[in-house]
Amino acid sequence: xxxxxxxxxxxxxxxxxxxxxxxxxxxxxxLLAFATGAIVLSLTGYSPIxxxxxxxxxxxxxxxxxxxxxxxxxxxxxxxxAFLFAFKSGLFNIGAEGQLIVGAMASAIVGVxxxxxxxxxxxxxxxxxxxxxxxxxxFIPAYLRARFGAHExxxxxxxxxxAIYLTSYMVNYPYKAPGWVxxxxxxxESARLPRILSPTQLSASLYLVLLLVVLTExxxxxxxxxxELRATGLNPDAAENAGINVRRGMILALVISGAIAGLGGSGxxxxxxxxxxxxxxxxxxxxxxxxxxxxxxxxxxxxxxxILFGALRSGGMVMTRATGVPLDIVFLLQxxxxxxxxxxxxxxxLLKKSGLRWLxx
Amino acid sequence: xxxxxxxxxxxxxxxxxxxxxxxxYASLGGIFSERVGVMNIGLEGMMLLSAFTxxxxxxxxxxxxxxxxxxxxxGGLMGFFHALLTVKFSGDQVVSGTGINIFAMGFTAYMSQVxxxxxxxxxxxxxxxxxxxxxxxxxxVLGPILGxxxxxxxxxxLAVVLSYVLLFRTPLGLRIRAVGEHPTAADTAGIDVHxxxxxxxxxxxxxxxxxxxxMSLGHLNLFTYGMTGGRGFIAMAAMIFGKWMPFxxxxxxxxxxxxxxLQMRLQSLGLLPPQIILTIPYLLTVAVLSGVVGRAKAxxxxxxxxxx
Numbered sequence: 140x141x142x143x144x145x146x147x148x149x150x151x152x153x154x155x156x157x158x159x160x161x162x163x164x165x166x167x168x169x170l171l172a173f174a175t176g177a178i179v180l181s182l183t184g185y186s187p188i189x190x191x192x193x194x195x196x197x198x199x200x201x202x203x204x205x206x207x208x209x210x211x212x213x214x215x216x217x218x219x220x221a222f223l224f225a226f227k228s229g230l231f232n233i234g235a236e237g238q239l240i241v242g243a244m245a246s247a248i249v250g251v252x253x254x255x256x257x258x259x260x261x262x263x264x265x266x267x268x269x270x271x272x273x274x275x276x277x278f279i280p281a282y283l284r285a286r287f288g289a290h291e292x293x294x295x296x297x298x299x300x301x302a303i304y305l306t307s308y309m310v311n312y313p314y315k316a317p318g319w320v321x322x323x324x325x326x327x328e329s330a331r332l333p334r335i336l337s338p339t340q341l342s343a344s345l346y347l348v349l350l351l352v353v354l355t356e357x358x359x360x361x362x363x364x365x366x367e368l369r370a371t372g373l374n375p376d377a378a379e380n381a382g383i384n385v386r387r388g389m390i391l392a393l394v395i396s397g398a399i400a401g402l403g404g405s406g407x408x409x410x411x412x413x414x415x416x417x418x419x420x421x422x423x424x425x426x427x428x429x430x431x432x433x434x435x436x437x438x439x440x441x442x443x444x445x446i447l448f449g450a451l452r453s454g455g456m457v458m459t460r461a462t463g464v465p466l467d468i469v470f471l472l473q474x475x476x477x478x479x480x481x482x483x484x485x486x487x488x489l490l491k492k493s494g495l496r497w498l499x500x
Numbered sequence: 501x502x503x504x505x506x507x508x509x510x511x512x513x514x515x516x517x518x519x520x521x522x523x524x525y526a527s528l529g530g531i532f533s534e535r536v537g538v539m540n541i542g543l544e545g546m547m548l549l550s551a552f553t554x555x556x557x558x559x560x561x562x563x564x565x566x567x568x569x570x571x572x573x574x575g576g577l578m579g580f581f582h583a584l585l586t587v588k589f590s591g592d593q594v595v596s597g598t599g600i601n602i603f604a605m606g607f608t609a610y611m612s613q614v615x616x617x618x619x620x621x622x623x624x625x626x627x628x629x630x631x632x633x634x635x636x637x638x639x640x641v642l643g644p645i646l647g648x649x650x651x652x653x654x655x656x657x658l659a660v661v662l663s664y665v666l667l668f669r670t671p672l673g674l675r676i677r678a679v680g681e682h683p684t685a686a687d688t689a690g691i692d693v694h695x696x697x698x699x700x701x702x703x704x705x706x707x708x709x710x711x712x713x714x715m716s717l718g719h720l721n722l723f724t725y726g727m728t729g730g731r732g733f734i735a736m737a738a739m740i741f742g743k744w745m746p747f748x749x750x751x752x753x754x755x756x757x758x759x760x761x762l763q764m765r766l767q768s769l770g771l772l773p774p775q776i777i778l779t780i781p782y783l784l785t786v787a788v789l790s791g792v793v794g795r796a797k798a799x800x801x802x803x804x805x806x807x808x
Contacts, residue, residue: 183614231594233541279786289789290798292539292594293740296733297782308775428598465613470606477599482591 164486165435169447171486172475176468190464197457198450204457206339210411212442212449213341214239214420216348217403218427219434219441220355221396225277226436227359228392229372234280234295235400236424237302238273242401243408244306245272247415248314250326250408261329266347266405273401274394276302281393285386291393299424310417321417332410342410348442351399355438368392400424429477448473510644512761517645518719520750520757521656522547522728525711526735527742527749528663533579533704534744535667536697537680537800538586541597542578543708544732545604550575550712552608555723556615558625564717568628568652571713572706578604579705583698590804601732609725620725627721628652650718652710659707664746676700680800693805708732737785744799756781 177187198208218235225232232238246269253261280294307321316324332343359365370378371388379385403423412419430448434440455469479486526543533540550571558567578600585591609619616622628650637647667673678686679696687693711731716723734756741755742748763777 179610183611233594233598283786283790287790289786289791292541293736294786294789296541297737297785300730300733300782301779301786304775304779308773311775312773422602425598425602428595429602432595465610465619467606467609467613467619470602471610472606474599474601474603474606477595477602478585481595481599482585482589484589485585485591488589 161435161483164483165433165480167486167490168479168483169433169476171479172472175475176472179471180464180468185462185464189462190458190468193458193461194451194454196454197461198454202336203339204453206336206341207453208446208449209336209345210339210341210449211452212445213344213348214403214407214423215426215430215448216352216442216445217406218400218424219430219445220348220351220427220438221400221403222427222431223436223438223441224355224359224368224399225392225396226431227365227372228368228388229375230281230284230389230393230396231292232277232280232295232393232396232400233292233428234276234297234299234424235396235403235427236420236422237295237299238276238397238400239404239407239424240299240302240306240420241276241404242269242273242398243404243419244309244415245269245401246330246405246408247323247326250330251314251324251414254327254329256327256329258329258331261327262332262409265326265330265409266402269401269405269408270398271401273404274398276401277393277395277397278390281390284393285389306415307417310415314415316414323415325414326409330409331413332406334410340411342406344406344410347402347406351402352438352442359438364391400427403427426473429473429480432480433476510641512765513645513758514649515761515764516754516758517653518649518757519760520753521653521718522711522715522731523735523738523756524656524660524750524753525714526708526732527738527753528659528746529579529704529707529711530736530739531663531667531744531746531749532676532700532707533582534739535676535680535799536700537683537802537805538583538697538701539593539597539802540579540582540701540704541594541736542582542600542604542732543597543704543735544728544730545597545601546575546578546705546708547712547715547728547732548601548604548608548726549578550709551716551727552604552611552622552712552723553709554713555622555625555716556611558627558717559615559623562626564626564628567625567717568710568713571717572709575709575712576702576706579702579708580698582705583701586804587694587697587701590806593802605726608723612723612725622723624722625717627717627719650714652714652718655710656714659710660746660750667746677799679805683805687805697805711735734781737781740785740798741788 180187180190198204218239221235222232246265249265249268276298280291280298283289283294284291310323311321314323316322334342359369367383367388370383371385375385407419408415426448430444431441434444451469451472455466458464459466526547529543530540553574554567554571557570558564582596582600585596586593612622613619630648630650632648637643667676675691676696679691679693683693712728715727738752738756739749741752759777759780763774766772766777767774
């Protein structure tokens with residue numbers, strides 16, 4: 140009897156055959172993307188081997204590269220988890236970009252407005268402001284969805300643009316630092332998250348996101364809230380019948396999702412840039428969506444996929460300097476990964492046709 | 501008061517029509533895709549790829565009309581690809597569209613550096629020449645606004661009318677709408693649901709292609725990095741604001757084109773921060789979707805259809 144229990148208990152932590160296959164399909168999608176990228180590189184007169192090896196060396200070859208890779212991976216993990224949280228409850232939050240930006244702005248305002256506070260208090264306040272602003276930016280589409288049935292894909296996307304222009308206005312007019320650049324003055328020393336691997340920009344924001352990965356895994360799998368959210372996502376009607384308040388769940392999920400993305404923005408301002416710069420996010424919100432999917436829609440997978448995307452960005456710059464290959468091949472690779480991951484059925488069909496029948500099933 | 505008179509002249513309205521043209525094309529594309537139940541977030545990327553293709557083909561052939569043709573073909577191919585992923589392989593519509601957008605951004609910037617050695621802009625090409633409509637151009641007020649434009653502006657006006665006729669006045673249009681609204685019923689009635697979806701989503705990409713071609717060949721005569729600047733998303737807004745109807749979407753495109761043109765003039769006069777005006781289309785769309793300004797309901801539930 141006890142033997143059965145322990146074995147079952149253990150099995151929970153062992154990957155099953157089906158998760159193994161799912162992971163394999165994701166990896167194949169990534170390999171296919173790199174293969175397609177290699178074709179583009181050769182057709183345009185570059186050596187894919189040189190480009191990819193320079194990229195790999197840049198991203199992982201030394202401490203500096205690793206630091207930059209993790210720096211890039213951090214905000215993407217935040218937005219991926221934001222996406223994941225909403226997705227588990229059946230909502231498509233593709234507005235993480237906007238939530239991240241308003242979170243960043245709120246943190247920057249708190250960061251520049253006070254001085255002389257004890258650092259832990261100031262940092263906590265700035266992070267809180269970021270989470271609240273991001274949460275609010277998630278609440279608007281959530282409320283509109285629950286109350287009026289407005290499709291959240293469109294509203295979250297539209298509100299991202301509102302966030303981009305609104306913060307651009309703020310940083311060009313009321314909060315503009317003297318000079319030509321549209322940016323705020325630097326935040327106070329007391330609001331800065333410590334850098335943890337100088338001379339890279341890697342900051343304590345990484346610890347925050349690692350904590351978040353563990354917490355999300357726990358909340359989604361082991362708590363009543365997580366169960367209710369997942370039930371809502373799987374079948375809202377059944378969830379409603381089982382006594383779950385679906386509307387409340389939807390709103391809660393998008394607010395939490397927005398708050399997480401907002402915290403990602405805070406981390407960028409308090410840890411990396413130390414001021415709000417107009418257009419500081421090179422599309423971290425969109426990356427989050429991709430990374431969540433590539434990571435197989437679980438928090439740990441998302442972090443691993445974020446490292447891949449972070450490595451593309453940091454390694455890409457080294458590749459451009461070493462081989463002259465335009466940096467934009469990186470975005471091409473990211474897009475190809477997304478497109479190949481978007482349709483697992485396509486990969487399965489390819490596998491079946493190439494004779495690997497057991498993998499395709 | 502002098503400032504306002506300087507801003508509100510016929511030149512502004514002509515500019516508004518020009519700015520509305522790419523938005524209107526892409527919003528027609530959005531309508532055809534959504535009418536068969538597939539969301540096309542990739543309009544932005546399809547426009548960008550087509551704008552790039554238009555300039556590239558013109559650069560090598562010196563014929564802007566071949567450029568337009570190339571743009572439409574590439575747009576159609578991207579549309580077909582979106583259909584393949586979402587209809588055949590039941591991939592997620594939002595993910596596929598997002599992938600197409602990022603792909604377009606990366607591919608055009610990469611190829612721009614390969615071809616012209618610059619990420620920012622291509623070399624200039626000889627774009628489409630404006631034509632004047634006899635009689636119309638001599639009318640007071642209307643003449644300066646409508647009389648002289650590149651042919652793609654007039655083709656857009658024609659496309660709006662034809663799309664309306666096709667969708668609401670022909671049996672094929674009825675089939676298209678049936679596929680989006682009730683695929684099971686359409687299937688029972690003998691309509692090949694998947695084929696109609698393929699055709700309409702490919703058409704969607706071709707419209708986005710015309711919009712992209714207008715931006716690069718009818719407007720600037722060169723390709724610049726990220727030149728569509730979110731117009732594909734504005735087009736989705738116009739489509740929703742126009743309640744998935746061709747004339748509605750066209751009117752919304754005019755409104756957004758007008759606010760775009762106004763924004764540029766106000767910016768040059770320093771009257772109002774441009775960022776504030778730029779938020780208008782997005783805020784309007786959110787308001788419309790929430791029923792604050794008229795109710796808008798999508799013509800389908802965006803679910804993939806699997807034949808039983």
